[in-house]
Amino acid sequence: MVKHVMTKGEPALIDRIRRLAGPTAAVALGIGDDCAIVRPRAGEEWLFTTDMLIEGRHFLRHSHSPPQVGWKALARGLSDIAAMGGAPRFCLVSLALPGWADQAFVDGFYRGLLRLARREGAPLAGGDLARADTLFCDIVVCGAVPRGAALRRDTARAGDAVYVSGALGGSALGLALGHGPAWRRHLRPEPRLALGRFLRTRLDATAAMDLSDGLSLDLHRLAAASGLHAEIETPPIYPSASLEQALHGGEDYELLFTVPPGTHVPARFENLPLTRIGTMRKGRPGVILLAGKLLEPLGFDHFRRS
Amino acid sequence: MVKHVMTKGEPALIDRIRRLAGPTAAVALGIGDDCAIVRPRAGEEWLFTTDMLIEGRHFLRHSHSPPQVGWKALARGLSDIAAMGGAPRFCLVSLALPGWADQAFVDGFYRGLLRLARREGAPLAGGDLARADTLFCDIVVCGAVPRGAALRRDTARAGDAVYVSGALGGSALGLALGHGPAWRRHLRPEPRLALGRFLRTRLDATAAMDLSDGLSLDLHRLAAASGLHAEIETPPIYPSASLEQALHGGEDYELLFTVPPGTHVPARFENLPLTRIGTMRKGRPGVILLAGKLLEPLGFDHFRRS
Numbered sequence: 001m002v003k004h005v006m007t008k009g010e011p012a013l014i015d016r017i018r019r020l021a022g023p024t025a026a027v028a029l030g031i032g033d034d035c036a037i038v039r040p041r042a043g044e045e046w047l048f049t050t051d052m053l054i055e056g057r058h059f060l061r062h063s064h065s066p067p068q069v070g071w072k073a074l075a076r077g078l079s080d081i082a083a084m085g086g087a088p089r090f091c092l093v094s095l096a097l098p099g100w101a102d103q104a105f106v107d108g109f110y111r112g113l114l115r116l117a118r119r120e121g122a123p124l125a126g127g128d129l130a131r132a133d134t135l136f137c138d139i140v141v142c143g144a145v146p147r148g149a150a151l152r153r154d155t156a157r158a159g160d161a162v163y164v165s166g167a168l169g170g171s172a173l174g175l176a177l178g179h180g181p182a183w184r185r186h187l188r189p190e191p192r193l194a195l196g197r198f199l200r201t202r203l204d205a206t207a208a209m210d211l212s213d214g215l216s217l218d219l220h221r222l223a224a225a226s227g228l229h230a231e232i233e234t235p236p237i238y239p240s241a242s243l244e245q246a247l248h249g250g251e252d253y254e255l256l257f258t259v260p261p262g263t264h265v266p267a268r269f270e271n272l273p274l275t276r277i278g279t280m281r282k283g284r285p286g287v288i289l290l291a292g293k294l295l296e297p298l299g300f301d302h303f304r305r306s
Numbered sequence: 307m308v309k310h311v312m313t314k315g316e317p318a319l320i321d322r323i324r325r326l327a328g329p330t331a332a333v334a335l336g337i338g339d340d341c342a343i344v345r346p347r348a349g350e351e352w353l354f355t356t357d358m359l360i361e362g363r364h365f366l367r368h369s370h371s372p373p374q375v376g377w378k379a380l381a382r383g384l385s386d387i388a389a390m391g392g393a394p395r396f397c398l399v400s401l402a403l404p405g406w407a408d409q410a411f412v413d414g415f416y417r418g419l420l421r422l423a424r425r426e427g428a429p430l431a432g433g434d435l436a437r438a439d440t441l442f443c444d445i446v447v448c449g450a451v452p453r454g455a456a457l458r459r460d461t462a463r464a465g466d467a468v469y470v471s472g473a474l475g476g477s478a479l480g481l482a483l484g485h486g487p488a489w490r491r492h493l494r495p496e497p498r499l500a501l502g503r504f505l506r507t508r509l510d511a512t513a514a515m516d517l518s519d520g521l522s523l524d525l526h527r528l529a530a531a532s533g534l535h536a537e538i539e540t541p542p543i544y545p546s547a548s549l550e551q552a553l554h555g556g557e558d559y560e561l562l563f564t565v566p567p568g569t570h571v572p573a574r575f576e577n578l579p580l581t582r583i584g585t586m587r588k589g590r591p592g593v594i595l596l597a598g599k600l601l602e603p604l605g606f607d608h609f610r611r612s
Contacts, residue, residue: 034386035386046344
């Protein structure tokens with residue numbers, strides 16, 4: 001399905017992507033026809049997310065290696081599947097390439113993307129290729145859950161405990177520093193897929209979403225969608241990050257979730273801390289109180305350079 | 307699933323898109339969560355295609371109205387579903403908006419897209435929104451066929467008759483003229499969905515694809531994928547188009563298909579002519595002979611201005 005030949009020379013590019021992707025048992029017909037063909041299993045619901053990654057907006061050409069760009073493009077989509085408790089099924093990639101993106105870039109991009117795709121069981125089933133003035137990538141990820149089982153953001157209930165995984169603000173700190181462990185964390189986000197499935201199957205979480213745009217904005221969205229307000233305390237902060245980075249910094253890709261009162265939540269899931277930060281309450285939908293004071297939903301790319 | 311708020315003001319934009327899209331019975335959870343949730347039916351295979359539409363490459367801002375851009379973005383994806391004999395199920399839209407794309411543009415874009423989506427039964431289930439320097443759209447269309455029934459491009463057999471629908475070169479002519487019926491045809495392509503299903507269910511077509519990049523290149527691809535060569539005569543030409551436009555002009559979105567020798571193919575399907583143009587033969591894969599002479603696969607954007 002990577003089908004739009006860009007120049008007469010570029011069937012070779014499609015062939016190379018197909019070889020890099022390798023055979024995929026879950027996909028009946030992959031790269032090369034008008035469409036990819038895939039076979040749903042009985043009783044499943046399928047989850048679909050699309051995520052754009054744009055040069056100068058979501059990554060910088062000179063600070064992200066080609067494999068890092070590919071990894072990040074897919075990680076963003078997988079994080080949405082994780083947030084709903086899904087298991088990845090396949091992915092599709094549309095890629096518009098500017099002049100500077102040579103064969104080494106394309107190979108590196110797909111290598112980084114396919115490394116994560118293989119690890120998480122999301123084979124590349126197809127996509128589109130085009131030329132453009134800046135690099136533009138759109139990733140589609142399909143995941144699956146049993147019918148009716150997907151974790152949503154609009155189903156938290158008053159009295160539910162609010163949790164986050166990991167420590168927040170690391171990605172924003174890394175972006176500000178440009179080096180060190182926090183920077184590597186920014187470059188190589190980890191979708192919390194195993195945790196998402198654990199929340200769905202073991203904890204009976206009432207709602208979940210991923211922290212892509214910052215706790216203040218994402219919790220605001222969850223609370224607004226559920227028609228509730230939230231009262232929280234200071235969340236766990238990534239070492240050396242500021243409170244502001246932890247509250248408003250984007251791209252941590254940790255999970256934010258709610259569980260019924262009294263649920264036993266382990267302190268860690270596979271070495272990842274799970275920390276209670278507050279409680280959902282009846283009240284003005286979307287309002288967040290941090291230690292009793294109004295927390296503005298400032299999140300999003302507040303901390304991005306571009 | 308249109309979920310990435312671009313600025314604090316833009317939940318309003320997501321809400322407007324959701325209202326324009328309306329309720330969709332086929333989609334369990336649509337716009338607004340991390341993922342869209344959809345329910346496959348038992349025994350179906352699902353087809354997926356992604357198609358990019360980029361300002362200055364696939365459309366020109368000053369010659370395409372916003373509804374025309376939205377229509378065309380979806381029509382390109384639906385044409386891929388038609389080519390495999392599928393029935394549309396839903397679509398997803400990722401849209402990166404430059405500064406000039408105001409609320410009127412966004413409303414017009416989604417109105418044009420949704421008009422076609424409703425007509426063809428492809429409800430908008432979600433997508434992504436971002437800012438960019440040029441307008442960039444990626445459309446994902448899902449369609450369905452019974453298991454194993456999809457029309458492919460790699461399954462033509464030696465001796466099969468080669469057909470095209472409609473008349474070719476109209477879109478390239480329209481692009482060259484910039485006005486008149488051919489121009490309107492260029493602006494508003496018609497995906498041949500009913501014809502695709504007819505080919506699959508009534509004609510037992512052996513292979514099919516849509517003519518997006520020109521007959522010479524697309525037939526070359528079908529022949530190469532099937533390991534055959536093709537011998538053809540002059541195809542039906544759109545009124546006033548040149549032979550070159552008919553052979554190499556892109557974006558006609560007619561269907562190219564093959565049927566076993568002796569198949570009765572009606573002269574018309576719902577007023578659309580179906581014309582035999584040649585025969586698939588054993589020989590050097592991908593080679594096309596037009597009236598006995600080698601036809602180079604020149605297609606693609608040979609005729610595009612940008």
